[in-house]
Amino acid sequence: MATTAASPPPTAAEDNVRLLLPGFLSPETCKELEFVHRSCGTAGYRPSVVSTSLPHLAATGCGHLLLPFVPIRERLRDAVESFFSCHFDLFVEFTGLVSWCKGASIGWHSDDNKPYLRQRAFTAVCYLNNHGKDFKGGLLKFQDGEPSSVIPVAGDAVIYTADNRNVHCVDEVTEGERLTLTLWFTRDSSFDEDPKLLSFLSQTSLSYEPADQNSYIPLPASDNMYWFSYDQSGFDIRCARMHILGFSFRASSDEDSKSTSAAPADDPIELLGKPLRIGRADDVFGKIFANSLHALQVVQFYYWKAPELASRRNQTTGGSETVCYPTIQVQRSSGTELPLPCNHGLAQTIFGSYGNVDSVIEWDDVVLALAMWENYSEELKRKLSIFLPNWLSNGTIFVVDPSEPTQ
Numbered sequence: 499m500a501t502t503a504a505s506p507p508p509t510a511a512e513d514n515v516r517l518l519l520p521g522f523l524s525p526e527t528c529k530e531l532e533f534v535h536r537s538c539g540t541a542g543y544r545p546s547v548v549s550t551s552l553p554h555l556a557a558t559g560c561g562h563l564l565l566p567f568v569p570i571r572e573r574l575r576d577a578v579e580s581f582f583s584c585h586f587d588l589f590v591e592f593t594g595l596v597s598w599c600k601g602a603s604i605g606w607h608s609d610d611n612k613p614y615l616r617q618r619a620f621t622a623v624c625y626l627n628n629h630g631k632d633f634k635g636g637l638l639k640f641q642d643g644e645p646s647s648v649i650p651v652a653g654d655a656v657i658y659t660a661d662n663r664n665v666h667c668v669d670e671v672t673e674g675e676r677l678t679l680t681l682w683f684t685r686d687s688s689f690d691e692d693p694k695l696l697s698f699l700s701q702t703s704l705s706y707e708p709a710d711q712n713s714y715i716p717l718p719a720s721d722n723m724y725w726f727s728y729d730q731s732g733f734d735i736r737c738a739r740m741h742i743l744g745f746s747f748r749a750s751s752d753e754d755s756k757s758t759s760a761a762p763a764d765d766p767i768e769l770l771g772k773p774l775r776i777g778r779a780d781d782v783f784g785k786i787f788a789n790s791l792h793a794l795q796v797v798q799f800y801y802w803k804a805p806e807l808a809s810r811r812n813q814t815t816g817g818s819e820t821v822c823y824p825t826i827q828v829q830r831s832s833g834t835e836l837p838l839p840c841n842h843g844l845a846q847t848i849f850g851s852y853g854n855v856d857s858v859i860e861w862d863d864v865v866l867a868l869a870m871w872e873n874y875s876e877e878l879k880r881k882l883s884i885f886l887p888n889w890l891s892n893g894t895i896f897v898v899d900p901s902e903p904t905q
């Protein structure tokens with residue numbers, strides 16, 4: 499008589515437990531997500547990590563910046579449901595951009611290994627920049643099965659089960675900033691991220707007036723969320739991101755700069771929530787930004803679009819295209835730099851230096867970037883005003899076909 503032995507638990511080697519998806523995101527999408535993260539990121543949940551979660555975006559006046567994530571979440575969920583054969587079963591539990599900065603690592607673990615993480619069924623990690631070029635270290639390794647390690651390449655994604663068939667670790671990042679988009683999927687609808695996001699969006703993004711700039715100006719969260727601490731020292735992430743690109747925050751007017759030096763604010767960090775300007779060496783840009791995050795978003799946009807701006811400039815000087823620049827003066831003065839506590843050397847060490855940052859900038863390009871950023875934000879806001887009523891009536895976030903009538 500045949501005996502039926504209890505089957506051993508499946509191992510990673512013999513089951514479909516993970517899949518690498520090369521080139522899942524386009525280079526342009528990686529750059530767009532990098533722009534969002536470097537404009538909006540806050541101190542992460544672990545040391546040496548900066549993160550941008552979707553609820554954070556929705557709660558800080560940047561609900562429109564959720565839009566680039568929507569098709570990616572959908573495509574990743576389809577890929578996970580199809581590979582793990584669990585069609586129409588999954589909800590997104592968490593979506594976030596994560597920077598693993600110098601010193602960041604995580605030891606062997608599975609992603610559902612804590613009582614409060616049991617709801618996680620699958621993980622998806624998309625890499626937004628490149629091992630070797632943008633950072634050193636930071637390989638993803640699995641204890642068992644194939645592929646046994648993943649070398650991050652911009653655009654590649656890896657999907658895996660969140661249980662103990664995928665015990666994994668990330669080697670320490672020794673230089674630069676390793677950027678990922680991480681999602682967890684759950685079968686338990688009570689952990690669905692969408693209702694939380696919709697609740698924030700319905701509080702902040704329901705009214706839409708075309709050309710209302712206030713509707714896309716970011717609102718800073720509490721200052722401590724931007725404090726990156728490292729070995730007894732630290733810096734404000736907003737200042738550090740500006741500094742890495744060669745800019746600094748300046749007082750909003752000469753009057754202000756006098757009062758700033760005469761009567762410094764109790765906590766200078768609070769100045770980052772108030773109107774200010776930006777400068778570079780002896781130059782001060784004439785535009786007054788609503789707060790530091792507004793300025794940072796424009797500077798990061800300028801950095802994202804730098805190659806396009808340079809080629810536009812060449813075309814313009816060649817006479818083939820006329821670009822209308824708004825007039826914004828640049829003053830040559832030492833313009834008071836805000837007295838902010840920012841350990842610049844440490845910021846440079848933690849984030850490394852970015853590629854393709856010119857030491858000399860064309861202020862005309864910053865003016866053009868500002869106009870392009872306004873158009874970009876306006877367009878996303880307009881799209882959100884079409885999508886949001888559909889999302890609210892469905893209770894989920896999905897790509898809406900704009901040609902379909904609103905429900």
Ligand SMILES: O=C(O)CCC(=O)C(=O)O
Binds near residue numbers: 609623667678
């Ligand atoms: O970023 C990766 O490669 C994996 C991240 C990870 O293991 C985690 O966040 O739990």
Ligand SMILES: [Fe+2]
Binds near residue numbers: 666
């Ligand atoms: Fe993990």
